[in-house]
Amino acid sequence: MSTFATENTQATPGSQAPAVSVRGLNKAYGDLEVLRGIDLTVHPGEVVCLIGPSGSGKSTLLRCLNLLEEPQSGDITVSGFDVTDPDIDVDAMRRNVGMVFQQFNLFPHLTVLENCTVSQVKVLKRSNAEAEQTAMTNLERVGLVEKAQQRPGQLSGGQQQRVAIARALSMNPDLMLFDEPTSALDPETVGDVLAIMRTLANEGMTMLVVTHEMSFARDVADRVVFMDGGVVVEEGPAREVIGSPKHERTRSFLSRVL
Numbered sequence: 001m002s003t004f005a006t007e008n009t010q011a012t013p014g015s016q017a018p019a020v021s022v023r024g025l026n027k028a029y030g031d032l033e034v035l036r037g038i039d040l041t042v043h044p045g046e047v048v049c050l051i052g053p054s055g056s057g058k059s060t061l062l063r064c065l066n067l068l069e070e071p072q073s074g075d076i077t078v079s080g081f082d083v084t085d086p087d088i089d090v091d092a093m094r095r096n097v098g099m100v101f102q103q104f105n106l107f108p109h110l111t112v113l114e115n116c117t118v119s120q121v122k123v124l125k126r127s128n129a130e131a132e133q134t135a136m137t138n139l140e141r142v143g144l145v146e147k148a149q150q151r152p153g154q155l156s157g158g159q160q161q162r163v164a165i166a167r168a169l170s171m172n173p174d175l176m177l178f179d180e181p182t183s184a185l186d187p188e189t190v191g192d193v194l195a196i197m198r199t200l201a202n203e204g205m206t207m208l209v210v211t212h213e214m215s216f217a218r219d220v221a222d223r224v225v226f227m228d229g230g231v232v233v234e235e236g237p238a239r240e241v242i243g244s245p246k247h248e249r250t251r252s253f254l255s256r257v258l
C-alpha cells in the first residue's frame, strides 16, 4: 500500500491511489550512480512524458518500475503493487503493466495474431477463442487486422511497433510504459504510431512515455518531466516545461531537440 495515497488524494479529490509512485529512488551500476533520488507520480488517467538527454537514466527508471532492474533504495508502487517488497508477486504486477520498447521484441516465428494471443493464454489463462477475439479487437485499434496472419518480418517497423502496442493492450493493462517507441522507426511511419498513442491517451489510458517527440509531448502529455544526470530537473504542465522552461539545463536540452 502506498504511503502517499493520502497526500495524493488530497491533491486531486476523488482520485484513487497513484498509478505510479516513486520516492527517493536510487540505482547504481557499480560506481556509476544512474538514478539519484528520483521522485515521480503518475495519476490514473494521466499521460506523463519523460524527456532528457541520452544517458540521463530514463530507460533505467522505466525498467525499475517493473523490476527489470533492482534499485539500491527508494519506494516504488505501481498499480497498487509495492515493487520494492521482496515478497511481491512480480508476474501479477507485470500483468497490469504494458511495456513497449524501442525495439519491438516481437516473436519472429509467430504470426501477428499469435504474438497478441500467446501471453493472454499462458499468463491470463484465457481460452484461445477469447484471446483471439481480444487480439483482433486490439489489432483493429491499431489498424492491422488485415496483417493478422503475417509474420513480423513481413511488416514495416511502424507496423511492427503497432503490433507491439496491440499485444500489450491485449493484456488489458492498467498502465502503459513506452520507452522511445518511435526512435527506431523510419520517419514516414512515426506518425502512425504517435497517432495510436494519442488515441490511447484520449481514451483515458494511463501512460508514462519516454520520448524525443516534443510536439507529441507538448500536445498529448498532461505533465512533462525533464531528467538530466539521474535527477528530475524540472516538471510541470507540458506547455510550461516545453514552452517556457525554468531551468537552464531544460532550455539547453530543448534548444538541441526542438
Ligand code: ADP
Pocket: 029, 032, 034, 052, 053, 054, 055, 056, 057, 058, 059, 060, 061
Ligand atoms: P537513457 O535511457 O536516458 O538514455 P539509460 O537509463 O539507458 O539512459 O542509462 C543511464 C546510464 O546508465 C548510462 O550512463 C548508461 O550507460 C548506464 N547503464 C544503463 N544500463 C546499464 C547496465 N546494464 N550496466 C551498466 N551501465 C548501464
Ligand code: MG
Pocket: 058, 059, 060, 179, 180
Ligand atoms: Mg533510453
